Amino acid sequence: MQQFTDSRGDATADELWVVEHDPVFTLGQAGKPEHVLAAGDIPVLHVDRGGQVTYHGPGQIVVYPLLDLRRLGIGVRDYVCRIEQAIIDTLDEWNIGAERMDGAPGVYVGGAKIAALGIRVRRGCSFHGLAFNVSLDLEPFHRINPCGYAGMQVTSVLDLGGPSGIEAVKSVLLSHLAQQFGLALQPTPELPDLTTRL
Numbered sequence: 001m002q003q004f005t006d007s008r009g010d011a012t013a014d015e016l017w018v019v020e021h022d023p024v025f026t027l028g029q030a031g032k033p034e035h036v037l038a039a040g041d042i043p044v045l046h047v048d049r050g051g052q053v054t055y056h057g058p059g060q061i062v063v064y065p066l067l068d069l070r071r072l073g074i075g076v077r078d079y080v081c082r083i084e085q086a087i088i089d090t091l092d093e094w095n096i097g098a099e100r101m102d103g104a105p106g107v108y109v110g111g112a113k114i115a116a117l118g119i120r121v122r123r124g125c126s127f128h129g130l131a132f133n134v135s136l137d138l139e140p141f142h143r144i145n146p147c148g149y150a151g152m153q154v155t156s157v158l159d160l161g162g163p164s165g166i167e168a169v170k171s172v173l174l175s176h177l178a179q180q181f182g183l184a185l186q187p188t189p190e191l192p193d194l195t196t197r198l
Helices: 002-007 076-092 139-143 166-181
Strands: 015-019 024-027 044-046 053-056 060-066 107-109 112-122 125-133 195-197
Touching: 002 125, 015 166, 053 139, 060 166, 076 107, 076 112, 076 125, 076 166
Parallel strands: 024 044
Antiparallel strands: 015 060, 015 195, 024 053, 060 125, 107 112, 112 125
């Protein structure tokens, strides 16, 4: 992400990188080690995104939007709101009512966090992104103070009656992200399981 962002030019196409990570805790630039309560056998990595500590693992969709925000005419606050709206609209496909929470970026259902955001913008271009809980084991979230909040509840699409399949949710989420940014999706032939070009 860093290399792509640092080497891109004005004409470089935007990309969405879509992945599932092996179990890992990540500490953002504002992350405090004391928010990792008991990592156990799960590694803890320091990363250069915004935000505090979160967990990534199988059953969670992680999307890294690599967008030229200047070219799109979008400020950082609007960028965050559009990502949140894409997640809210995705959940609405399964009649799951989701919302934002003042002062706590991300998307919530009944006060429980279902999607976390941790972004970075450099030279007007975004990297890092969002983590959307579909059907992952939520136990590791009990080993941290999610996003720096002690006792924050976390939930998933599956726990709320939605589908368990990552692919079903991923296609809807990518469609809503593309709609929010006015872009058309084109799968990347050389990396069909990792990257979707915009």
